[in-house]
Amino acid sequence: MSGFPILSLMLAVPLIAAVACLFLQAKAARTVALAATLVNLALGVALWMNFDIGGTQWQFTERVEIFSGFSWALGIDGIALLLIMLSVFLMPICIGASHSIEKRVGEYMAAFLLVEVFMLGVFMAQDLYLFYMFFEAGLIPMYLIIGIWGGADRIYASYKFFLYTLLGSVLMLVAMLWMVHTAGTSDIPTLMTYDFDPKVQTWLWLAFFASFAVKMPMWPVHTWLPAAHVQAPTAGSVILAGVLLKMGGYGFIRFSLPMFPEASAYFAPLVWGLSMAAVVITSLIALVQTDMKKLIAYSSVAHMAIVTIGLFAFNVQGLEGSMLVMLSHGLVSGALFLCVGVIYDRLHTREIARYGGLAINMPRYALFFLLFTMASIGLPGTSGFVGEFLSLGGIYQASTWAALICTTGIILGAAYMLYLYRRVVFGEQKNADAAAMPDLDVRELLMVVPLALAALWMGIYPESFIAPMRADIAALDARLARAKPEGDSKVTLGKANPAHEEVSAHGGSH
Amino acid sequence: MDWSHSLRLIAPEETLSIAGLILLLIAAWGGDKASRLISILAVAALVGAAFLVAPALCGAHMGPDYSAFFGQVRADAFSSYAKILIYLSAASTLVVAPAFFERTGAMRAEFPILIVFAALGSGMMVSASDLLALYIGLEMNSLAAYVLAAFVRTDGRSAEAGLKYFVLGALASGILLYGMSLTYGFTGTTSFSGINAALSGGLSHGALFGLVFMLAGLAFKISAVPFHMWTPDVYEGAPTPVTKFFATSGKVAAIGLTMRVLLDAFGDQAAAWRQIVVFIALASIVIGALGAINQKNIKRLMAYSSINNVGFILVGLAAANVQGASAMLFYLVIYVATSVAGFVAILMLRDENGEQVEEIAKLGGLSRTRPGIAAALAFVMFSLAGIPPMFGFWGKFLVFRAAVDADMMALAFLGFAASVIGAFYYLKVVKVMYFDEATGVVTWKSDVWHKAILGVTCLFISPLGYLLSGWLQGLSDIAATALFHAL
Numbered sequence: 001m002s003g004f005p006i007l008s009l010m011l012a013v014p015l016i017a018a019v020a021c022l023f024l025q026a027k028a029a030r031t032v033a034l035a036a037t038l039v040n041l042a043l044g045v046a047l048w049m050n051f052d053i054g055g056t057q058w059q060f061t062e063r064v065e066i067f068s069g070f071s072w073a074l075g076i077d078g079i080a081l082l083l084i085m086l087s088v089f090l091m092p093i094c095i096g097a098s099h100s101i102e103k104r105v106g107e108y109m110a111a112f113l114l115v116e117v118f119m120l121g122v123f124m125a126q127d128l129y130l131f132y133m134f135f136e137a138g139l140i141p142m143y144l145i146i147g148i149w150g151g152a153d154r155i156y157a158s159y160k161f162f163l164y165t166l167l168g169s170v171l172m173l174v175a176m177l178w179m180v181h182t183a184g185t186s187d188i189p190t191l192m193t194y195d196f197d198p199k200v201q202t203w204l205w206l207a208f209f210a211s212f213a214v215k216m217p218m219w220p221v222h223t224w225l226p227a228a229h230v231q232a233p234t235a236g237s238v239i240l241a242g243v244l245l246k247m248g249g250y251g252f253i254r255f256s257l258p259m260f261p262e263a264s265a266y267f268a269p270l271v272w273g274l275s276m277a278a279v280v281i282t283s284l285i286a287l288v289q290t291d292m293k294k295l296i297a298y299s300s301v302a303h304m305a306i307v308t309i310g311l312f313a314f315n316v317q318g319l320e321g322s323m324l325v326m327l328s329h330g331l332v333s334g335a336l337f338l339c340v341g342v343i344y345d346r347l348h349t350r351e352i353a354r355y356g357g358l359a360i361n362m363p364r365y366a367l368f369f370l371l372f373t374m375a376s377i378g379l380p381g382t383s384g385f386v387g388e389f390l391s392l393g394g395i396y397q398a399s400t401w402a403a404l405i406c407t408t409g410i411i412l413g414a415a416y417m418l419y420l421y422r423r424v425v426f427g428e429q430k431n432a433d434a435a436a437m438p439d440l441d442v443r444e445l446l447m448v449v450p451l452a453l454a455a456l457w458m459g460i461y462p463e464s465f466i467a468p469m470r471a472d473i474a475a476l477d478a479r480l481a482r483a484k485p486e487g488d489s490k491v492t493l494g495k496a497n498p499a500h501e502e503v504s505a506h507g508g509s510h
Numbered sequence: 511m512d513w514s515h516s517l518r519l520i521a522p523e524e525t526l527s528i529a530g531l532i533l534l535l536i537a538a539w540g541g542d543k544a545s546r547l548i549s550i551l552a553v554a555a556l557v558g559a560a561f562l563v564a565p566a567l568c569g570a571h572m573g574p575d576y577s578a579f580f581g582q583v584r585a586d587a588f589s590s591y592a593k594i595l596i597y598l599s600a601a602s603t604l605v606v607a608p609a610f611f612e613r614t615g616a617m618r619a620e621f622p623i624l625i626v627f628a629a630l631g632s633g634m635m636v637s638a639s640d641l642l643a644l645y646i647g648l649e650m651n652s653l654a655a656y657v658l659a660a661f662v663r664t665d666g667r668s669a670e671a672g673l674k675y676f677v678l679g680a681l682a683s684g685i686l687l688y689g690m691s692l693t694y695g696f697t698g699t700t701s702f703s704g705i706n707a708a709l710s711g712g713l714s715h716g717a718l719f720g721l722v723f724m725l726a727g728l729a730f731k732i733s734a735v736p737f738h739m740w741t742p743d744v745y746e747g748a749p750t751p752v753t754k755f756f757a758t759s760g761k762v763a764a765i766g767l768t769m770r771v772l773l774d775a776f777g778d779q780a781a782a783w784r785q786i787v788v789f790i791a792l793a794s795i796v797i798g799a800l801g802a803i804n805q806k807n808i809k810r811l812m813a814y815s816s817i818n819n820v821g822f823i824l825v826g827l828a829a830a831n832v833q834g835a836s837a838m839l840f841y842l843v844i845y846v847a848t849s850v851a852g853f854v855a856i857l858m859l860r861d862e863n864g865e866q867v868e869e870i871a872k873l874g875g876l877s878r879t880r881p882g883i884a885a886a887l888a889f890v891m892f893s894l895a896g897i898p899p900m901f902g903f904w905g906k907f908l909v910f911r912a913a914v915d916a917d918m919m920a921l922a923f924l925g926f927a928a929s930v931i932g933a934f935y936y937l938k939v940v941k942v943m944y945f946d947e948a949t950g951v952v953t954w955k956s957d958v959w960h961k962a963i964l965g966v967t968c969l970f971i972s973p974l975g976y977l978l979s980g981w982l983q984g985l986s987d988i989a990a991t992a993l994f995h996a997l
Contacts, residue, residue, distance in 0.1 A: 067976050068983035069908070104878075129907075133898035140892060143937070147945045155945055159937065166897070166933055170926040173907075177914040177922065 005062050007074040007124050010043050018113035026105035033109035037091040044088035070129035078469035080123040086330045087119050090242045093447045094235040100345045111141040128186040150231035157231035164224040168214035175207035198262040205263035208256050216248030219278035222301045229297035234341030242334035249307050249326050265483040271312040272402040278305035279409035286416040292340045292350045303329045310391030314484045318394025319473045324387030335372040335451040346437045357429035362439045366425045368448045373421045375455045377414045383458035398487040516578035519585040522559040526630040529555035537619035545619045552622035553601045560597040566590035572992035581701045582643045589637035591989035592766040599758035600629040607751035609957040613864045616662050628654035632763030641690045641700040659748040671747025678740045686727025692720030702775040731764040735793035738817045745813035754853035758846045780830035787828045794821030799932035807868050826909035834912035836990035841905035851967035852890040860954035875948025884943045886968050893971040895936040901975030
């Protein structure tokens with residue numbers, strides 16, 4: 001497949017479809033959008049099939065010098081591959097979830113396809129400035145999606161989303177300009193191995209942190225997220241939680257950690273502190289929510305804190321765990337928003353108290369909702385468990401206190417998710433209209449079943465997802481080794497345990 | 511240095527002068543009925559002049575060979591670059607103006623002629639290399655501009671704009687002249703190269719005063735804070751095509767002139783003026799952004815936006831090197847294209863009676879009633895806000911890159927942070943057009959020329975513009991190098 005510009009093609013397909021959608025009627029626009037996202041999914045599968053695990057770090061690279069100041073440089077490693085897969089997997093589901101959108105369908109589909117272009121561009125870009133452009137460009141279609149098709153308070157939410165993320169990003173751009181000025185290149189792989197002066201790293205790191213912390217979002221700059229999530233249409237929430245939040249984590253793993261290892265180590269306690277605060281505070285906030293989407297939005301902030309804590313654990317477990325949490329959260333929170341969207345479409349309210357006893361009239365819905373609830377809590381066998389376990393295992397080596405406090409997040413997570421599930425699905429059927437809602441139809445099943453299968457696959461056989469990124473994580477770990485902070489747990493390897501080997505081999509054969 | 515060489519170098523100016531005089535005669539005999547013919551001929555003259563100056567840019571003309579009339583004016587690549595922008599935006603003004611004036615019957619034969627003379631003056635401003643030539647060009651442009659601002663005599667706002675512009679403009683010219691006289695007094699020469707040589711030993715207090723006064727006068731002309739107060743009133747009151755002309759040709763001329771004075775005459779004294787420019791730049795960015803937030807009239811909003819953008823352009827000036835100058839020129843191209851698109855779109859906003867709609871609140875739901883205009887205005891707003899992937903981002907990127915490369919980190923940080931304030935009001939316009947309920951006020955069918963110019967400029971400021979970035983960067987670099995190799 002070498003030489004064939006598959007990455008550019010993956011960007012071109014949704015872009016062309018987006019332009020076409022602007023000029024099409026509602027029905028045709030839906031078909032075109034669905035077709036384009038499915039084509040991209042097929043291309044994504046082809047990408048994964050052809051990705052040479054254990055081969056060179058950067059694959060499918062393209063470089064064309066058609067601009068002044070930056071180049072059209074694309075390429076992926078295992079980390080980017082997985083996030084690209086997540087994006088192309090979620091997109092057709094988002095298009096399917098947009099069934100209830102009735103006004104200005106063509107523009108809506110165009111905006112969504114543009115979001116896909118920019119998201120994929122972020123993960124593919126190998127030029128610093130190209131990355132920045134994709135990173136920022138996503139704001140425009142998301143602003144329109146929230147503002148035009150959102151709920152009652154959409155204007156405020158769209159402004160908050162736009163201005164918060166913009167302020168974070170412009171600071172990053174100044175740092176990028178300085179880096180390119182100093183290093184003499186805007187090539188990301190080169191910059192990843194360039195050693196900046198540790199003193200300067202400090203403010204460079206902070207400038208990048210300003211951007212990624214907002215995107216992530218980390219406490220206390222997370223407040224745009226609940227507003228945006230609640231007001232966005234269902235598909236908007238899915239893509240926001242599923243992929244856009246991952247840009248922050250991707251930024252840390254691609255820029256902050258490898259480019260500024262010393263500064264990352266220096267600021268690790270700050271990140272731990274914010275993550276610990278986030279896990280506990282946002283989980284408690286989630287516990288008292290009466291709005292379903294808000295609850296899931298706060299749970300997203302808590303899960304993202306598990307990601308940051310794993311990233312700044314400075315070891316392989318933490319990094320791999322963070323990546324898996326990101327992937328799992330992309331699937332699971334996307335699925336949860338979808339579940340909310342299903343009943344919102346029927347009753348037009350997100351108020352938890354308006355529902356109850358849905359297990360009686362919507363048994364299939366109750367089943368899938370339960371699965372995703374469990375995956376969100378991190379039940380073994382679901383995708384949530386693997387990542388959270390690895391992340392927390394990773395941070396335990398670096399800081400036992402951080403591990404202790406973050407683990408309470410798992411318990412609180414179980415509390416608010418089960419409480420939500422009990423109030424919505426179990427109990428009495430208080431309202432006649434809620435009791436009369438029909439169960440999932442074929443279209444909705446087609447959306448939730450793939451998500452459920454993927455969540456189970458990731459929970460039962462995570463090796464499929466760890467294998468492509470293993471070499472990249474190892475390289476990152478080696479890069480970070482020189483700055484690694486000394487842990488307080490002093491983990492030592494026990495005696496070799498043959499039984500343990502056997503168990504893992506056994507587990508692998510499933 | 512013979513006369514024929516000098517006369518050959520200023521061929522574009524001669525073309526415009528003679529064309530202007532001939533058109534004046536046609537106007538004298540033909541009257542307002544001939545205004546259409548005069549407009550067409552004026553456009554032809556402007557486009558022809560643009561073709562005449564182009565070889566200087568493409569051939570990278572620079573140095574003493576391209577200095578005319580014993581160092582009075584320079585016909586180098588820099589002035590060519592600026593003049594092409596000036597002439598083309600003036601021509602586009604003439605193309606869109608008739609549709610605006612025809613409803614009120616205010617289209618008179620003088621309009622195209624005044625535009626031609628104003629463009630001629632603007633062209634002289636950017637090629638001046640002597641304080642006297644500078645002042646002649648400036649006044650030639652200004653006198654025509656004062657009349658243009660008050661062109662719709664039946665409209666009180668227009669008359670007010672003309673008067674304000676005239677009084678404040680005369681004051682600023684006075685300040686500028688005072689600065690020039692001080693500079694002359696302490697250096698003994700009016701030529702830029704002479705001033706540069708005389709100041710090589712350092713800046714005396716008197717010359718410093720001269721510099722500061724000149725900067726104050728120039729800041730007025732480019733409408734930079736704290737000399738920006740006239741801009742919103744004049745932009746709002748002047749007829750919209752005239753506002754468009756001020757925001758494009760006028761801006762290019764004033765910025766080009768400022769670059770000549772600061773980078774050429776005072777080029778070795780950058781340390782003396784840099785802090786002033788940094789202050790003006792940041793103040794313009796912040797005040798331009800804050801002032802725009804509460805504006806109800808879209809022309810006033812564009813006025814504050816132009817103050818804001820001048821601030822960004824001056825960031826490149828603060829770098830005081832070839833890279834910074836090149837970034838400013840590149841920014842100017844994008845800014846001119848964006849302004850042309852913006853004002854043409856504003857011209858297309860007319861209600862059922864053909865009245866101009868200027869109130870932002872009346873644009874509610876424009877994306878449903880007139881999707882084309884709404885999309886174009888959204889392009890303009892996102893481009894002015896500098897959000898990638900719009901081409902407007904690239905201009906900001908370049909000036910800040912120049913600042914960072916010149917080790918002016920604080921300026922870059924503050925400037926970028928302040929640009930977020932600006933994003934707020936640009937978003938407001940998009941919000942009104944896309945999120946609010948449709949008001950259905952704008953119903954007038956647009957002129958085909960408006961559509962054509964809007965289409966071309968919007969394509970330029972769209973991400974497709976990046977495809978031209980290599981070519982434009984090359985030209986900007988040539989022009990900026992010419993500015994620094996003027997001697």
